[in-house]
Amino acid sequence: MKLPRSNGSRIYLVHLLAVAVGLGMVVLGPWRAGLMVIGVSFMVSAVARMVVPIDHTGMLRVRGKLFDVVWMGFLGVSLLVLAILVPS
Structure with missing residues (x-):
């Protein structure tokens, strides 16, 4: 398997x-843990989108x-709030 060339990808x-x-x-x-994993993943991707230079964004750029x-x-924040606030 060949890895993508860009860091964003x-x-x-x-x-x-x-x-x-x-x-x-x-x-x-x-x-709850699953929603938190997804929410944190979206937040990390948002930070990565801010940091990664435009010529290296690849599939991260929509x-x-x-x-x-x-x-x-x-x-990301919505999923984290949902996981925390919804009663069991």
């Missing part, structure tokens, strides 16, 4: 792996930088 693939692990955790039982950072940050 590698970060994106790690993000997808983390989301898959989180979804697996949600399905298997510890749903729209403009501001949109990507705000949207991934919003999703």
